[in-house]
Amino acid sequence: MEQYIKNILNNTSWGRDFVFRNLTNIIRANDKNIYVILDYVFRNFDNNMDFIKRLSRYKDLHIRYIFMKYLIEKLPNKIDFVYDDILK
Helix, strand or coil, X not given: CHHXXXXXXXXXXXXXXXXXXXXXXXXXXXXXXXXXHHHHHHHCHHHHHHHHHHHHCCCCHHHHHHHHHHHHHHCHHHHHHHCCCCCC
């Protein structure tokens, strides 16, 4: 499933919008899909602020944790762009 999502995101013109609209269902279908999505989103940080905003405030706290951990490990210099005050 992860390879399918990766192909949709990287090889189609409609994949980004499809994944954004169906984010919850895609994540529920396979927990590992979140990592594929995060790789895609953070590869082009500035053009994916809608994804970043949505994931940074995601209702499922486990997914939000994965997002925050990924952000801290991969792009710690971007924390201030995502969260006004990380302690909130």
